[in-house]
Amino acid sequence: MKNVVKPGNGKKIIIISFLFIVSVITFASINEIQFNDLSSIRKCAAYSHSEENSLLTMKSSENDIRILIGIPTLPDNHQRRHFLRLIYGTQAVAGAKIDVKFVFCNLTKEDQKILIALEIMLHNDIIILNCKENMDKGKTYTYFSSLPDILKDDSNPINPPYHYVIKGDDDTYFRLPKLVETLMPLPREDLYYGYVVPCPSMDPFVHYMSGMGYLVSWDIVEWIKDSHIPKRHMIGPEDKVFGDWLREGRRAKNRYNAKWSMYDYPEPATRCTHELWPDTVAVHRLKTQEKWVRTLEYFNVTHNLKPSKMYHIP
Ligand SMILES: *[C@@H]1O[C@H](CO)[C@@H](O)[C@H](O)[C@H]1NC(C)=O
Numbered sequence: 001m002k003n004v005v006k007p008g009n010g011k012k013i014i015i016i017s018f019l020f021i022v023s024v025i026t027f028a029s030i031n032e033i034q035f036n037d038l039s040s041i042r043k044c045a046a047y048s049h050s051e052e053n054s055l056l057t058m059k060s061s062e063n064d065i066r067i068l069i070g071i072p073t074l075p076d077n078h079q080r081r082h083f084l085r086l087i088y089g090t091q092a093v094a095g096a097k098i099d100v101k102f103v104f105c106n107l108t109k110e111d112q113k114i115l116i117a118l119e120i121m122l123h124n125d126i127i128i129l130n131c132k133e134n135m136d137k138g139k140t141y142t143y144f145s146s147l148p149d150i151l152k153d154d155s156n157p158i159n160p161p162y163h164y165v166i167k168g169d170d171d172t173y174f175r176l177p178k179l180v181e182t183l184m185p186l187p188r189e190d191l192y193y194g195y196v197v198p199c200p201s202m203d204p205f206v207h208y209m210s211g212m213g214y215l216v217s218w219d220i221v222e223w224i225k226d227s228h229i230p231k232r233h234m235i236g237p238e239d240k241v242f243g244d245w246l247r248e249g250r251r252a253k254n255r256y257n258a259k260w261s262m263y264d265y266p267e268p269a270t271r272c273t274h275e276l277w278p279d280t281v282a283v284h285r286l287k288t289q290e291k292w293v294r295t296l297e298y299f300n301v302t303h304n305l306k307p308s309k310m311y312h313i314p
């Protein structure tokens with residue numbers, strides 16, 4: 001029957017094709033329902049720690065505080081991403097949905113196409129922006145201004161997709177439960193949160209939040225996309241430029257200086273450093289494995305490791 005269509009067979013073929021299409025659609029939608037069921041079951045399992053009614057728990061999960069942590073990296077930094085997944089994948093926060101995503105510009109090498117695609121298939125935590133890798137030429141602008149379109153999903157009634165968006169450094173360690181704890185009492189609109197620069201300053205209105213990691217509420221993300229102010233002031237130290245936009249646009253009436261819950265690692269001591277202490281949201285300038293390890297040890301991150309006959313860690 002390949003290319004040869006005998007006269008008179010036309011109708012038959014149309015009917016057969018039609019039946020075929022109908023069955024494909026039916027099959028696909030059944031699968032989708034099954035898939036949706038599966039994923040909602042998985043969600044319930046993840047959220048319901050007790051024997052609470054699973055519907056109730058799912059409903060309350062919609063009231064969770066939603067935070068996106070975008071970490072700019074480069075496509076080839078597989079190791080760093082692997083490490084950060086370890087750091088963030090092991091932190092759970094009740095009452096919060098926190099997504100960590102790695103952000104870079106267009107891929108530039110042939111091998112990246114396959115390696116990054118594989119990474120996405122496994123982790124689904126990568127955002128590739130429409131830009132060329134650059135420093136101080138607008139990657140931060142591209143990040144924030146692209147998010148509303150990237151995250152727009154008409155089939156998802158949850159709005160905004162995130163209450164807060166963070167731009168974080170890849171040498172910063174965020175302690176997610178503490179982060180959420182400090183955010184809970186804060187406004188979900190017009191908020192700019194972080195470690196104010198210069199280091200001795202305690203006034204979040206003078207001048208801007210350090211690139212170690214800062215947070216804005218979703219309305220500011222949308223403003224960055226829509227306003228003409230960022231568009232005409234793009235070049236320069238990105239985090240300072242970010243602060244300039246907010247000042248010029250008279251945005252971020254609500255500001256929160258997270259100093260000294262956020263700070264640089266104690267060594268080498270500067271005016272930006274602080275000792276490790278329990279009241280920590282973020283430690284920055286973790287430039288070596290040794291500094292990471294000492295920080296993770298200090299915060300007892302493996303204290304919940306389950307005993308098992310399969311391993312023994314002294
Ligand atoms: C990035 O890649 C997309 C899709 O391949 C292309 O359309 C776009 O022009 C590229 N952007 C830049 C800035 O190179």
Ligand SMILES: *[C@@H]1O[C@H](CO)[C@@H](O)[C@H](O)[C@H]1NC(C)=O
Nearest residue numbers: 277278279297298299300303
């Ligand atoms: C880590 O665990 C030790 C021993 O249980 C405890 O004394 C210390 O306060 C804990 N540190 C933090 C930051 O929770």
